[in-house]
Amino acid sequence: MLWLAHERYGFVYWVVGFLGLTWLSTLFFGRAREDGPQTRGERVKRGLASYLTRVLYQETLFFLLPFYAYSTVVPSWNLGLLVLLAVLAVLACLDLVFDRWLRTSPVFSLVFFASVAFAALNLLLPMLLSLDPALATPAAGVGALLTALPLAARGELRSVRATLGLGAAALATLGLVLGFPQLVPPVPLRLQAVQFAAALDRETLEPVDPIGEEATLAELDGRLVVLARVFAPAAMPARVSVDWYRDDEPLRSSREVRITAHAGGFRLWDVLRPDSGEMEPGLYRVVLRTAGGRAFGSSRLRLREGG
DSSP states (O other), X not given: OHHHHTXXXXXXXXXXXXXXXXXXXXXXXXXXXXXXXXOHHHHXXXXXXXXXXXXXXXXXXXXXXXXXHHTOOSSSTTHHHHHHHHHHHHHTTOHHHHHHHHHXXXXXXXXXXXXXXXXXXXXXXXXXXXXXXXXXXXXXXXXXXXXXXXXXXXXXXXXXXXXXXXXXXXXXXXXXXXXXXXXXXXXTOEEEEEEEESEEETTTTEEESOBOSEEEGGGSXXXXXXXXXXXXXXXXXXXXEEEEEETTEEEEEOOOEEEEEBTTBEEEXXXXXXXXXXXXXXXXXXXXXXXXXXXXXXXXEEEESOO
């Protein structure tokens, strides 16, 4: 699945049918009662439900992981979602633990089913409907919660405490998605390449005399230009800005630019001109963000003294 996902965005559309099949099979086969005596047919039915749930969701998670890895910045807040998806993918491989938690804990079931559905919808909606990631993420959160609740509560909730726990988990999940968008990578956007230079050709939007990962102050004329190439697999709108840092201290944030990304992506450039008129030595870093402060790309350049 990891190999299949590598640079193969065309296969992402199949996730729609794949997730639909997974959801229906989990909802249908998962209705077997677990309390009281069970016939051999009921045990087979429950075992089949567990197997289908484990395999289908496991493969979906491993398929989605590379796409989120492409759009995750280290370090950033959205690293947490990538780690969560990786942990859930590994748990889905642990048959006994995964099966027991899924059957006995409505909260774990909700977190698991909602996370998988959200990760898939958050990737699919911008590609299928040409939605801005800022709109696709809350829509994916609501859709994931609506589809996860029937699966998490498909058995009988044995107590008021379990019902309240499931409700609290649902509200917390929705609150995180809607209130903290920076926790979610703005897939399918991802940074493809970055070039630093002392100047930019405004007609061709190409850097003039680009520099590598390290340069001297003498190579610059009191300013530093960055040109970023961003990949997008389909036409979609986006709002993008560039943040500058020197030795992890914020220097400047560009204005947010509205861009309609064509299939294949777009280019974005910005210029850093210090108020003092002179560049200072240090480790410079640029971070690309979409609306809501969601980072999806970063690059570094070290400037040192010398002629």
